[in-house]
Amino acid sequence: MINRRTWIQKSLLASSITLMGGGASFASINSSKKTLDTKSNNALRLNWNENPYGPSASAKEAMMKAMHHCNHYPDDVVNQLKEKLATKHKLQSNQVMLTAGSTEVLSLLGQHVGLNQGEILIPWPSFPTMIRFGERCGATVRKVDLNKDTIDLENVMKAISWKTQLIFICNPNNPTSTELDKKDLISFCRTVPSNVLICVDEAYIEYSKHGMEGSMVSLVDELPNLVICRTFSKAYGLAGLRIGYAMSNTTNIDALRNRHTGWELSAGIVPLQAAMATMDDQAFLDHCVEENRLGRSIVYDAFQTWGIETSNSATNFIYARSEKLDHQIVDKLRKENILITKWPDMTDHIRISIGTLQDMQRFVDAAQKYVIS
Ligand SMILES: Cc1ncc(COP(=O)(O)O)c(C=O)c1O
Secondary structure, three states: OOOHHHHHHHHHHHHHHHHHOOOOOHHHHHHOOOOOOOOOOOOEEOOOOOOOOOOOHHHHHHHHHHHOOOOOOOHHHHHHHHHHHHHHHOOOHHHEEEEOOHHHHHHHHHHHHHHOOOEEEEEEOOOOHHHHHHHHOOOEEEEEEOEOOEOOHHHHHHHOOOOEEEEEEEOOOOOOOOOOOHHHHHHHHHHOOOOOEEEEEOOOHHHOOOHHHHOOHHHOOOOOOEEEEEEOOOOOOOHHHOOEEEEOOHHHHHHHHHHOOOOOOOOOHHHHHHHHHHHOOHHHHHHHHHHHHHHHHHHHHHHHHHOOOEOOOOOOEEEEEOOOEOOOHHHHHHHOOEEOEOOOOOOOEEEEEOOOHHHHHHHHHHHHHHEOO
16 A cells, blocks of 8 residues: 555656656767766866867956856846847847857757757757757757768758758857858858748857858848857857857747746856956957967878878867777777767767867877877
8 A cells, every 4th residue: 555655755756757857968978988087187178179278367357356246136247248249240139148058049949849849950960959959849850961071051951841940050060060151051041931940050150260250140130030059168268157149030039038947047147247258358269269270280280191081170179080090099098088079970980179289289199099000
């Protein structure tokens, strides 16, 4: 016989199991086995596309000042940052939504399609966060193969069906690191039917050859179905502060805000002030982009000598073919405290984030041992 107390305990347990379901998180896939102390001084984290130069001195100073105001809700600072971003991108502040990292924007869009039982089109491989959230909420996902590591816009266009509710375009693309031609992407966005949302994820745009010139933000006023997402986690060096944003027309922004559990207050005063300070610090951004270019060339030079093919990176990571490398290179480097990425779908490739110049020399020295001659 089950008494009332046991019954309540059992149902609570059952409901917590239901809440816990849902598969692997991005963090669990990306961070590999838990045993390694990846935060120790010696661990080389070339697996998260972090910026080794952040946070900037200007951000640190702003954070110290902001600490004194942590007793206040951040509403006024949210508005200030939105104004600042809107001015920078020639938009109105109600066309901008702030989130705790752009992950939140991707999850909200994925959930939106899932709850409408719709379909997401995604060039593949690409950044999986949106489809993970979408699938969990009921979305179907259709993957469109890349063409030589680059998004094939023609094939994506052909794949659109009456079920398609959202197209995810990561530009530059993670994990393949390539960027699209701006004119091609503009014409693609203009041709997609206006009842299909397009999310252009520009997490790495600052690193691209054309810099922010390659952005689709100038189309936001023209196209009602376009959502751009950006982050302060990469070139701005603030990944640990969790701050990102969406830009779109006011109808879409209002819809996203209505679904956002944090009411647009999920980034606190400290990250918000750090973001504002870093936005004004062009010298820091330029430095990070230039050092990243130099770090990339250390790896390119070595890979070229070893005959390892790479794609043309517009980002702070390199996507390389792995046939000429020991197939256990990821695990072997891990044992040397060097972390690189191989997602389950990346059968023939590895992805290496760019650290400091010394970091990249350490990576090259270690990787050399695993080249198959
Ligand atoms: C393409 C892309 N989009 C979004 C994100 C999420 O970044 P965050 O939530 O830190 O803004 C990442 C993180 O690696 C990414 O690579």
